[in-house]
Amino acid sequence: MVTPSSTPYRKPFLFLMAGTLVGSLISVASAGQATAADVTGDFDTAAPGTTPAGWSVTESGGDATVQDVPGTVDRSLRLRDTSTTAPVTASTTFGSTSSTVVAGFRLRAAQTSATIGVHLDGSGGHSVTVAMGTDGRLYTYDASRRIDLGVYTADRWYDIRVVAHPSTATAEVYVNGERKAGRLAFRTTTKTLGSLQAGVSTAGTGTAWIDDVRTTTESMPQNWPYLGSVAPRTAAQVGASELLVGAETLDRDYTDYQAYAPYLGRLGATGVRLQGGWAKTEKTKGVYDWAWLDRIVDDARSRGVKPWVQLSYGNSAYDGGGGSGLGAHLPSSAEALAGWDAWVTAMVKRYKGRVAEWEIWNEPNLAGIPVADYTDFFIHTATLVRAEQPKAVIYGPAEASIDVPYTQNFLVKLSDKGKAGLLDGISYHPYNPNPDDTWTYGQVEKIRALITRYAPGTVLRQGENGAPSRPGSFGALGDLDWTELSQSKWVLRRVLNDLGRGISTSVFSISDLHYPGKVNSKGLLQTNTDKSIRYAKPSYYAVQTAASIFDSTVKPLPGYHWSATPDTSLTVQAFAKRGTGRQIVGVWSGAARPSESNASTPTDLTFTDGDFTDPVYVDVRTGAVHDIPAADWSVQGSTYTFKDIPVYDSPVLIADRSTLTF
Template sequence: MVKHHRRPSLALLLAGTLVGTLVSVTASASAAAADFTGDFDTTAPGAVPAGWSVSGGGGDATAQDVPGTVDRALRLKDTSTGAPVTVGTSFPSTSSAVDTGFRLRAAQTSATVGVHLDGAQGHNVTVALSADGRLYTYDGTRRVDLGAYAADRWYDIRVVAHPSTATAEVYVDGERRAAQLDFRTSATALDGLRAGVSTADTGTAWVDDVRIVTESAPQGWPYLGSIAPRTAQQVGSSNLLVGAETLDRGYTDYQAFGPYLGRLGATGVRLQGGWAKTEQTKGVYDWAWLDRIVDDARRQGLKPWLQLSYGNGAYTGGGGSGLGGKLPSSAEALAGWDAWVTAAVKRYKGRVAQWEVWNEPNLAGIPVADYTDFYVRTASLVRAEQPNAVIFGQEAGIDVPYAQDFLTRLSQQGEAGLLSGISYHPYNADPDNPWTYQQVAKLQALIAQYAPGGVVRQGENGVPSRPGSYGALGDLDWTELSQSKWILRRLVNDLGRDISTSVFSISDLHYSSKINSKGLLQTNTDKSIRYAKPSFYAVQSVASLLDSTVKPLPDYSWSSSSSTPLTVRAFAKRDTGRQLVGFWSASGKPSENTVRTSTDLTFRGGDFTDPVLVDLRTGAVNDIPADHWSVQGDTYTFTGMPLYDSPVLIADRSAITL
């Protein structure tokens, strides 16, 4: 495995305090705007990383190349049964929440290896690999089992610790395994991270990609817990989808990211059918690759949305077999296309209800007349096999003239009944850009005119998590922080307008020339998953809260004391009417800091009995003190609300699950 050299922003703090990183430890507030690395790539093999110290005497802890890979990590090697080996780093003492991520691996299942968040009194939160093959943590003094672990396998661990309540949550590979865990020792602040192999055991362990960030909350607002993630099966139905594109070209690996799909909570997944991958020899179909994906996604509770797209080089005139590819054109290729489409629908019509015809034809330079004829040809084949199929036309960049021409031609041919809707791809660095939704409104009006009953869906959109990424918006500087903010703002914007919306993509995509880092999951260069990015957990919060049990309130009446533009999107529970109202600073491209300002908000037509504050990015839920809100009739006033360029909700407590 080759790891990506990247510039994560997770060392930026709300209050201008820097939490220690693997490369260096500093208390300098002025350093908070610098770039930091959370890995050991730049540490020479055999050296103790700067800012870390080794103790215990039972062995050593140094940066080393991981055997069988070109990956470098911090290796703990304990050779003594009478002494431990411990390595640690310190950071400025903080009473704010500490969100820590790291990867952990052991060379055996017969030694106890622990990673600890420490305070002045010792270990407060521990995640450990036991000498009997179990992953575990603690709830106070009680050991809590987190499942079995295997030797020589990396585990992606996230620990969120809250000194204000002396509690913590633990996630493993994107799944919350434990919550509301009491600290092991009494502490009101945290100041260090330690890893070690126990005194009685010998063994080798590896730690990598340590990421530590503090997250402050309004002073005196009690922490209640975090949003409970829900799987796709638990959610059941929503307007939230996730992209799993390019599997047909091998740019991602379903076996690697598949286990994370259901954990995310999105209830639909966009896939590409892959004519060229399925029919590598004319007339011979190999469906095994797609069967595995469709069946596993369905097993996890996701509804596949299958795109019929891209050509096949096995045929002369077979069209382009990748992004920007042309339509098949020769008689032989078109006959091959027809046969493949018919076979695909016949095979999957009991498992797939939604289809899409081609990918971004306008960006590929395909004339709208050609695309219209091709759409009719393909959609007719789909409906012949599956009369109730939902079929989307496609275009990118919200090209209203292209869509209008397509719809006009479709109507003139008397084939508007073949269209269930249009899917658009609105890449824009500002997720609140009014132009985007003005164009969406135009598309909706066109659909209503030419294909009544059809819908407009956001089918592919995302931003990178690092600069220099492949694809749309890759020329701008992005980090994992700004990615998570951007995704949240777009999702809440779309869902607040009752638009079905998809996150592009579940995993980083490995194009031939460069990585497209729009994934919610960080990858190694062999496409295996390295860790879940902050955006993965942020989307989990959205999926858990904004499902089909809530409805958007598009005409919600509100006002604010803020001198900067705000976006407000309101929702209500369908059964009780209790509300969830999101607000954020509509400040263009998201910033690289989490500094909050204070604003007062007034909601007319509100419905709350016990309002709480929810930060979708962190998942944290805090009580809103009684002196910060008041109600007169159905007008609610909230004062001193923390505001920044990422969505925060004022939600009735009955509408959330911790």
């Protein structure tokens, strides 16, 4: 569901500086909490040929200045080394910290014959390095040992993420959303990190570009020992789960599947929502071009992601064909309905060996389609689907918000016509500023009651939901101020709320969506103006962690008994590992929509039906796993008490260590 609102796209450039912050500071940590500072301003605003504010450069072997990137509309920091006897470096500081440092940046080389490095530095020098070598390989270090990260290509951007832990002198490195190396020992031992440096080696000559530098710090909870981070798993490795991701609007070319395809399987979500695109497939009456959808369906399946295809929208090639976008009306003329029937039949016949789940139309209530008309249309279309694919799983009506009256009327009419057997699932799209809003799940329970009465066995699915990552975004919730931090919290809270209630749930969307003249920033991936992927947002890595943990081997525990002191409007969702019964309990403050502060409240938690052998603390947003010392928890029978658990407005887990891979 969308509402009109937009502002021009601006890429973020985020960094922390010692003593002085360049740009507009959104939030800063207080003692004992994770730092999350967003600084507006980027290389695009700097004049070509200048040194960007907040950076210091060494130019004895060349120059380091902001320049327009050839062949793009981008402006980035260019390091050009023209000497074999002197280096070129550029560095920015974020203040000495013993906390975990998360550094994101994009890196590009103009050639594969120079050594280019980006370093996180402490008092002893380079502690963590990611480099592009003279052999065309990306690499890092485990202590002094070189670790290969794969091939790189000249004039191509690489999305790099480094997570460095001074407490254990270890780091993880990600490239294009994939964790390439974990538990790397620092090159130089240090208790603190303080700066980021990019450079071209002294011995060689060449040109490098760096952009979108984003550095934040995350404090350790209670100084508990850091054990590692949750290991991401691909969709193929996860196998099955109730966590899906949206890939909507490909039928209108508002996103580019080929651009984000490598990130899709790496996310770990095991299903993807696609819109079938009658208008895109049949541009000339009676002539179908399936090539675009074949590529997407086959590629997604090859990555272990099962397509869930929506049959929509209309087709303007036919008079009365209905609209071909959001808010569109159903096809109405006899000719258009005949065209629809032919397309649906051909679609299901073509993909029935590759697609098991179908959804009929999108948000008919938003478009003002009378429920009687939608019900007849659903019955007609579902009958066509079942004729070609008897075991197809069919969803409807994909409502905007949670429209209980619309759902009730639909189910009553479906039942009265004796067609409830055509329906396998009800999907809905709830957009609330606070994902813990009690109204939402109150409406969900009403729909569940209606299902029990009129269509027993039908399942519920949250089919489209997300939050923007910047203020002024187009679409639902776009009128509120958002950042990449608040987006990641919001998404996790929705996911765990749904999974904890046994609802399959889809995150909207895999990448930002480029509607005509405006951008919907709900994507887990930041995009360029040409829809190519710029970098994975924090929400991508947060969902990656959730996907790794909450697979089909984990079941929700409804009615879980707990108490807390203080009880600051907490949300608790409990799960257990099938087979062992060992538990994973999610806890967070659900009193308000996510904030820009990561300040936590020490909270005593009691679980009267607990089952833990070796409990650990997990921050799902960061993936960090910490030991809970024996002094901070106790057990009597099945009652477990945990003391001073740091709780904030993003999900943390008390999980048995056996339930995690890290």
